[in-house]
Amino acid sequence: MTQKSYLIFLTASLLISIGASAQATYKIKLTNLENKKGDVYIGWYTNSSDFMKPKKATIAKIVPVNGVGQVIISFEKVPAGKYAISAFLDENGDKDLNLSFFGKPTEKYGxxxxxxxxxxPAFFSEAAFEVNGKDGEMTIELK
Known part of the structure; x- marks a missing residue:
């Protein structure tokens, strides 16, 4: 292996190892649950075309809530990148954010x-934030 090939290989290996280690733990606090019961759906999205489509979330969790005002959900090993989060409280168990006849959500969301x-609805660009390998936390008040 020539010296130039070795340097390219070494640089690529270093970049891959840095990228693999650039993961973070994020704690998301969802507030204003109003002591309701149901499941909180929380999805992390990486692009605008998938944003707010629960089946297309890059990272997702469903967490049962039972009569609490808030819940903290921990996401571990979140890769570095740009994300936007949407969350909703499914009170009736149909696994969907219910909307009124006029398209306004009838269940809590944020x-x-x-x-x-x-x-x-929110745009991806408004809700987007960067994860850069450092642990973080965020509060989302459901309305």
Missing amino acids: FSNEIRPTMR
């Missing part, structure tokens, strides 16, 4: 960055 649009 987004990363505390985005709260009044007449439309």
Whole structure:
């Protein structure tokens, strides 16, 4: 192996090992559950076309809640990157965020960055944040 090939191989190996180690633990606190019962669905998304589509979440958890005002959900080994989170409380067990006839959610929901649009859903770009390998935490107040 030539010296140039060796340096390229060494650099690539180093970058791969740095990328593999650039993982973080994130704690997401969901508040304003109002002591309701049901399952909280929380999804992490990496692009706008998948945002708020629970089956297309890059990282997802479903956590049962039973009469509490808030819950903390821990996500471990989150790879570095750009994410947006959406969460909702499924009170009736149908595994979906229910909407009124006019399209307004009838169950509690929230987004990363505390985005709260009044007449439309949040956009991925508004809710997006960076994970850079450092542990973090975030609070999302459901409304």
